[in-house]
Amino acid sequence: MGGFQIEEAERGVRTFRMFHRETDTAKVARNLDAVFDLHATALDWLEDYTQIEYPYGKFDFVLLPPFQYGGMEHPGSIFYRQQSLLLDESATQNQIIGRASLIAHETSHQWFGDLVTMAWFDDVWTKEVFANFMAAKIVQPSFPDLNHDLRFFLAHHNTAYGVDRTPGANAVRQPLENLREAGTLYGAIIYQKAPIVMRQLELLVGEETFRDGMREYLTEFAHSNATWPDLIAILDDLSDEDLADWSRVWVEEPGRPTVSTELTLADGRVTELRISQSDPAGEGRVWPQTMEITLSAGGTLSTLPVHLDGEPLLLGDWVGRDAPDFVLPNGGGFEYGHFHLDAGSRQHLIETLPEITDAKTRGIAWVTLWDAVLEREVAVGDWYALLLRGAVEEEDEQSLQRVLGYLGSTFWGYLSEDERAVQATSTEEILWGQVEQATVTTRQSSYFNAWRNVVSTPTGLARLHRIWEQVDSVGGMKFSVEDYTSMATTLAILGEGDAEEILDRQFERIENPDRRARFLFVRPALSADPAVREAFFEGLSDPENRAREPWVLAALGYLHHPTRTSHSQRFVIPSLEMVEEIQRTGDIFFPQRWLGSTLGSHNDPALAAAVKEWLDALPDDYPHRLRGKILQSTDGLDRAARIGNP
Secondary structure, three states, X not given: OOOOEEEEEEEOOEEEEEEEOOOOHHHHHHHHHHHHHHHHHHHHHHHHHHOOOOOOOOEEEEEEOOOOOOEEOOOOEEEEEHHHHOOOOOOXXXXXXXXXXXXXXXXXOOOEOOOEEEOOHHHHHHHHHHHHHHHHHHOHHHOOOOOHHHXXXXXXXXXXXXXXXXXXXXXXXXXOXXXXXXXXXXXXXXXXXXHHHXXXXXXXXXXXXXXXXXXXXXXXXXXXXXXXXXXXXXXXXXXXXXXXXXXXXXXXXXXXXXXXXXXXXXXXXXXXXXXEEEOOOOOOOOOOEEEEEEEEEOOEEEEEEEEEOOOOEEOHHHOOOEOOOEEEOOOOOOOOOEEEOOHHHHHHHHHHHHHOOOHHHHHHHHHHHHHXXXXXXXXXXXXXXXXXXXXXXXXXXXXXXXXXXXXXXXXXXOOOHHHHHHHHHHHHHHHHHHHHHOOOHHHHHHHHHHHHHHOOOHHHHHHHHHHHOOOOOOOOXXXXXXXXXXXXXXXXXHOOOOHHHHXXXXXXXXXXXXXXXXXXXXXHHHOOOHHXXXXXXXXXXXXXXXXXXXXXXXXXXXXOOHHHHHHHHHHHHHHHHHHHHHHHHOOOOHHHHHHHHHHOXXXXXXXXXXXXXXXXXXXXXXXXXXXXXXXXXXXXXXXXXXXHOX
């Protein structure tokens, strides 16, 4: 790896040291204070919340350019992926808040994971859930103007649903017989669903009781090992709830409930409004949860706190009243499930969602409708029209970034090729118009990234080429070398200009040796020559060529770019056949990310059928957890094939 530069700073009574290899001194200086401040804030908050002093004396952190994790905790020394902490001037709001959350997460591990460690890997999730759950609290003072309830919802629910709706869904807590399979325990259920479960637990027992239980847990098991039942026993003693029964369905079993709204009207007035839950697996399970139902009447929002268990809720106060505009049973942002809205609510949200005045309610509605699209309850055409409207009208920057993400995913994954051709010009014009009109740098960066993600018309590509050439400027945006590299890769893949010349020139612009090495590694995956791309993929069968996992994942993204899927289909089955070896030779997140990078851009029904045939032919002794990971990843292909090709 070579030598590191060391930056040192004092915050209060502590000295922090940062080790890095960044050669852009201005970039380091621009980020330094924020990075040190965020670590100091996290430590102070954790000492106050836990009532336990930081246990390890020194506090160092090391920034690694080609690191496969966002961060990795060690007592007194945290490793980070360098680009996650040293942000460009064009950083989005999500990247800025994401950095704070990452620092808070890894700092929390000094207590949750290092001070108290799980007894065995079936409870590895406990250190991750507490780190993520605490991180959501820790960052709040650093961003006082942010809607943190919305932030929690957007950071967790959409990603957790992406696994829990699939046939490969796994429980939060999983038994582990063999340490070789420990890596298969990690994923969105641990990192995203489990914090939602913790929030439900905190709501159930009360915030103070939960905090007191955490303090007792950390004190009793300091410098030793603990289990999830150990914590449940502590909280059980402090509360009147039956937490063992609650834990069984939320923690020990996979999946999510379907929560349905049933609205019956007569002459425009409500005769019955019912909220009920069901088990989509048909096993009769019940997920007891605290909820806040949001109702809109004439544009005015009201909320109704309820507790939903096995019995349907009848909202008798609404009987005889005019029909509500919409009913959103997950209005608090902490509820969990597939929320099946009544037809009237779905239609009203499709027509008026950007007009809702409350930012959190809008954010919840965006995610709920996306879930409905994937369940084929909302037509893709209606959804895409709403996204284009939301791209212009959504005022909250957190929700805007989610809308823009959905826009790109829908454009490439769920519109047919003919539909993309119809929508391409107007989509680019709408996004570019917002790039020019945005007055906030982070918002402008979000629009520019979204525009670059979907640009495909000759006019749009010519504009991108001029920006890359530094002939055209973009308002007040300042682009980094990494930004220009991203532009160059887009131009090369989409065939705007001489791809090899563009890549040659971009390589000459790169001065940092780590970034130059990465560029040389991924370059064959960018080639316009299919034979070069095929040779590169063949080389990935050698574990040595997969050693730089973030580089490999970037290259797979280029191989499987949506405009190249007709060619890259040939790589899919061989990639699936390599997964078992990748699990043995790679790091814990690599198999899932390999699968996501391979399958994420495909929507061809014939490929979906071929993948299903491959899955059906797997031997009975194929590792069941790995089979689950594959089912999680192929679910998106199956849905895109059905939705985009009705």
